[in-house]
Amino acid sequence: MARHRVLDVQKYQATYEKYDCDWDMCYYCGEQQEVTDHVPPLVAATLSLDRWLIPSCKECNLILGTQVYYSLSERVEYLRARYPIRYKKLLNTPDWEPEELEEMGYNLRVSIDHHISKKKSILRKIEWLTNFHNLL
Ligand SMILES: [Zn+2]
Numbered sequence: 001m002a003r004h005r006v007l008d009v010q011k012y013q014a015t016y017e018k019y020d021c022d023w024d025m026c027y028y029c030g031e032q033q034e035v036t037d038h039v040p041p042l043v044a045a046t047l048s049l050d051r052w053l054i055p056s057c058k059e060c061n062l063i064l065g066t067q068v069y070y071s072l073s074e075r076v077e078y079l080r081a082r083y084p085i086r087y088k089k090l091l092n093t094p095d096w097e098p099e100e101l102e103e104m105g106y107n108l109r110v111s112i113d114h115h116i117s118k119k120k121s122i123l124r125k126i127e128w129l130t131n132f133h134n135l136l
Contacts, residue, residue, distance in 0.1 A: 026057035027072070028079050029125040030132060034058045040070045073133075080129040087122045090115065 024033045037056035043066045054072070056064075063082050069075045084091060093115055101109050 025055060026060055027054045028060040028076060028129065029057060030128040031057045031059075031121075031125065035061045037061050037064060037075075039072060039075065040068060041066050043068070076129060076133045080126070080133075083122060083126050083129065087119075090119050090122065093119060 025031070026033050027037075033055035034057050037054040037060070039052045039054055041064070060079055063079060063086065064075055067075070067078055069078060096112055096116065101112060104112070
């Protein structure tokens, strides 16, 4: 096993002990775990490599897809780069003041509220990918 993979496993295990994380959190972004990420991905797995099952949300798992990254650090870096690109348009939408929203019709306000909520969720993921993993 490559040295960086050994360090990754130790870091991964220490994460949950040090920060008292729930095991139902996505390791990458901190959201609710929905699926299990195979590291390395099944498409690249060989019998000679150790494989880990990492708690993940569906979106992180989907974005990682079949990317052949053998370490958790590489996978975190990939997600950290991909989220802002994937949600570039949403992240560039303006922030609305409550007074502005009150002036809008119901349907427009509901639509904007949905976008604001989604934008906050993505910003939370990006912050987690940046700050949490830098602490480790
Ligand atoms: Zn995630």
